[in-house]
Amino acid sequence: MDCKNLQFSQQAIRGMFETGISEEEVRTAIASGMTTAEYPDDHPYPSRLLMAAGSRSFLVVIAEDTTTETCLIVMVYILDLDLENKETTMNCVICKTGEMVPGYATVTLQRSGTIIIVKEVPADVCQDCGEYYLDEPVAAKVYAQAEEAVKRHAEVEILRYVA
Numbered sequence: 001m002d003c004k005n006l007q008f009s010q011q012a013i014r015g016m017f018e019t020g021i022s023e024e025e026v027r028t029a030i031a032s033g034m035t036t037a038e039y040p041d042d043h044p045y046p047s048r049l050l051m052a053a054g055s056r057s058f059l060v061v062i063a064e065d066t067t068t069e070t071c072l073i074v075m076v077y078i079l080d081l082d083l084e085n086k087e088t089t090m091n092c093v094i095c096k097t098g099e100m101v102p103g104y105a106t107v108t109l110q111r112s113g114t115i116i117i118v119k120e121v122p123a124d125v126c127q128d129c130g131e132y133y134l135d136e137p138v139a140a141k142v143y144a145q146a147e148e149a150v151k152r153h154a155e156v157e158i159l160r161y162v163a
């Protein structure tokens with residue numbers, strides 16, 4: 001069916017604004033996109049799921065009223081194709097953009113007059129801001145080492161990480 005009239009739902013408008021997808025891109029998606037799912041029994045109008053073919057992959061849920069040739073854009077959203085990659089290359093949550101790379105960090109902890117510096121702690125280190133992230137077993141060992149130093153009432157203790 002040709003969409004003589006286009007209507008956008010509130011959800012669609014919000015989705016488009018959020019992702020920067022234009023009305024024109026949606027129109028192109030309807031004309032040349034691939035239908036990935038059809039729901040002919042949907043009420044009040046049959047609907048389908050379209051995948052836009054272009055530089056950007058996004059999905060459009062469209063309901064078609066054949067009597068008035070009106071296409072109602074129900075939903076517009078971007079496909080998160082980076083989902084798999086995110087598990088292998090994480091980004092820093094502090095600076096948002098830096099890439100986390102396995103390396104070593106110097107962890108400085110302080111409690112009641114004792115400063116503990118633990119060197120060469122294996123960590124994921126942000127290449128931009130230097131923030132580090134420790135895996136749970138590593139963090140537990142660093143804490144244990146630091147607790148020992150506190151018990152010794154050391155003022156400043158510089159330790160090497162013990163795996």
Ligand SMILES: [Zn+2]
Nearest residue numbers: 092095098126
């Ligand atoms: Zn960072």
